[in-house]
Amino acid sequence: EAQVTQNPRYLITVTGKKLTVTCSQNMNHEYMSWYRQDPGLGLRQIYYSMNVEVTDKGDVPEGYKVSRKEKRNFPLILESPSPNQTSLYFCASSLSRGEETQYFGPGTRLLVL
Amino acid sequence: QKEVEQDPGPLSVPEGAIVSLNCTYSNSAFQYFMWYRQYSRKGPELLMYTYSSGNKEDGRFTAQVDKSSKYISLFIRDSQPSDSATYLCAMTRGGGNKLTFGTGTQLKVEL
Numbered sequence: 001e002a003q004v005t006q007n008p009r010y011l012i013t014v015t016g017k018k019l020t021v022t023c024s025q026n027m028n029h030e031y032m033s034w035y036r037q038d039p040g041l042g043l044r045q046i047y048y049s050m051n052v053e054v055t056d057k058g059d060v061p062e063g064y065k066v067s068r069k070e071k072r073n074f075p076l077i078l079e080s081p082s083p084n085q086t087s088l089y090f091c092a093s094s095l096s097r098g099e100e101t102q103y104f105g106p107g108t109r110l111l112v113l
Numbered sequence: 114q115k116e117v118e119q120d121p122g123p124l125s126v127p128e129g130a131i132v133s134l135n136c137t138y139s140n141s142a143f144q145y146f147m148w149y150r151q152y153s154r155k156g157p158e159l160l161m162y163t164y165s166s167g168n169k170e171d172g173r174f175t176a177q178v179d180k181s182s183k184y185i186s187l188f189i190r191d192s193q194p195s196d197s198a199t200y201l202c203a204m205t206r207g208g209g210n211k212l213t214f215g216t217g218t219q220l221k222v223e224l
Contacts, residue, residue: 042216058211090156104156
């Protein structure tokens with residue numbers, strides 16, 4: 001089954017404790033992206049990647065890191081999480097560009113205390 | 114001012130009604146316009162996709178883009194309770210540029 005998977009689905013952590021949210025797709029897509037969704041602010045793009053080793057900042061990249069060492073994986077790294085990073089995070093992928101159909105993962109709900 | 118504005122709702126309509134959802138935008142460089150549907154506790158899924166101006170129809174759904182007014186719409190005919198969801202507009206310049214979403218409109222279709 002074609003899908004985007006994220007882990008973990010739910011995470012509670014404390015300020016400053018480094019964490020990684022994994023994202024994997026099995027559709028051989030070149031384009032992958034991370035979003036956060038907050039009430040009243042909608043979906044905002046954090047980082048995106050058009051191919052292996054190619055990443056670029058979205059609207060809200062501060063406090064986040066990404067890497068794209070393999071085509072299928074695009075982990076999101078929070079080096080020193082803060083409470084304002086409490087949010088619902090989505091990973092998405094598309095064939096080659098952002099304007100094409102993006103397939104979203106199920107989401108990761110993060111609470112930073 | 115946000116690049117994309119969307120009324121958050123909630124919008125409540127009776128079953129069978131015609132629903133109109135709208136977004137306005139400020140960036141005239143946007144060329145690709147999309148509507149995503151998001152059910153509670155799920156990721157968004159693409160519903161409609163339009164390039165440049167014009168109308169596009171798919172079953173009960175019609176997407177309209179008016180670039181001169183910087184205004185896009187999604188119409189849902191014969192709305193069903195299963196249409197109850199949050200609808201997000203999204204748009205981009207294309208060519209690998211980032212996708213910008215509206216905040217989403219929550220729709221409830223009641224029996």
